[in-house]
Amino acid sequence: MTTSSSERGISLGMPELPAPDYPDDVRARLERDAHEIIERYPDSRSALLPMLHLVQSEEGHVTRTGMRFCADMLDLTTAEVTAVATFYTMYRRRPSGDYQVGVCTNTLCAVMGGDAIFSALQEHLGVGNGETTDDGKVTLEHIECNAACDFAPVVMVNWEFFDNQTPESARSLVDDLRAGRQVEPTRGAPLCTFKETARMLAGFADEREGAVDASGGAGPASLVGLRLSRGETPTARVVHPRDGGPHDEPRPGSVHEPSPAEHLGSHDAPQDTSASDPAHPAGPVTEEGE
Numbered sequence: 664m665t666t667s668s669s670e671r672g673i674s675l676g677m678p679e680l681p682a683p684d685y686p687d688d689v690r691a692r693l694e695r696d697a698h699e700i701i702e703r704y705p706d707s708r709s710a711l712l713p714m715l716h717l718v719q720s721e722e723g724h725v726t727r728t729g730m731r732f733c734a735d736m737l738d739l740t741t742a743e744v745t746a747v748a749t750f751y752t753m754y755r756r757r758p759s760g761d762y763q764v765g766v767c768t769n770t771l772c773a774v775m776g777g778d779a780i781f782s783a784l785q786e787h788l789g790v791g792n793g794e795t796t797d798d799g800k801v802t803l804e805h806i807e808c809n810a811a812c813d814f815a816p817v818v819m820v821n822w823e824f825f826d827n828q829t830p831e832s833a834r835s836l837v838d839d840l841r842a843g844r845q846v847e848p849t850r851g852a853p854l855c856t857f858k859e860t861a862r863m864l865a866g867f868a869d870e871r872e873g874a875v876d877a878s879g880g881a882g883p884a885s886l887v888g889l890r891l892s893r894g895e896t897p898t899a900r901v902v903h904p905r906d907g908g909p910h911d912e913p914r915p916g917s918v919h920e921p922s923p924a925e926h927l928g929s930h931d932a933p934q935d936t937s938a939s940d941p942a943h944p945a946g947p948v949t950e951e952g953e
């Protein structure tokens with residue numbers, strides 16, 4: 664997530680007004696979800712980031728009501744919550760569209776056509792950076808590099824990738840979104856609305872049918888992290904020779920770690936990496952056949 668000085672400035676300049684309450688039924692439901700989130704952390708204040716996604720999933724942006732709810736649940740001041748909510752651009756401070764269309768205009772995407780795509784969408788949609796179409800469907804914005812430079816120029820809709828875009832394909836994409844036609848991201852999970860995305864970012868599962876299968880699952884490194892968080896001992900990082908030669912044996916008591924060939928996530932590059940384990944050092948690079 665990146666910071667937005669303009670959002671920080673707007674927020675810090677706002678007078679402090681009393682926040683309205685959630686309706687009782689909404690608050691009760693959010694409290695149940697909040698307790699589930701808080702239980703994941705040894706220190707409740709660590710739950711603030713997913714909590715902000717939770718309240719964003721309720722109203723489509725982080726309201727003063729949402730920030731006060733987070734403060735109440737986490738025993739923080741509203742100033743502490745506001746400081747975090749206004750620091751990260753993934754938290755919206757004003758109502759926005761169902762689909763956040765982010766055009767990467769960082770260096771590589773910009774020179775590969777990102778700037779042209781952004782200009783084309785501005786003209787096509789009649790909105791500027793951070794603005795939403797009159798039908799409430801699309802919010803257009805510049806985004807920074809999302810580490811998908813090999814697929815430049817990249818457009819993201821609610822943080823799902825649309826690779827190798829052109830002004831024409833981007834115009835077609837937003838037209839489909841506004842017309843309610845199904846669009847397929849290049850990679851990752853099926854597209855959902857901004858509110859649904861916020862709920863997943865709060866740590867709740869994507870319960871749509873087929874969504875998990877379509878996402879490609881987590882890659883090997885993420886699975887190692889998951890096992891470590893459970894107190895399990897993953898296998899040593901294994902170098903997988905390209906010629907299919909012998910692999911290291913797992914340590915006694917360790918769990919099986921799928922090789923890249925066994926389990927490639929949707930974001931994994933299909934190539935091996937060298938080990939950083941001193942017990943299994945990567946050898947010097949040699950000419951093939953040496």
Ligand code: FES
Nearest residue numbers: 767772808811812
């Ligand atoms: S510059 Fe656009 S994804 Fe890296």
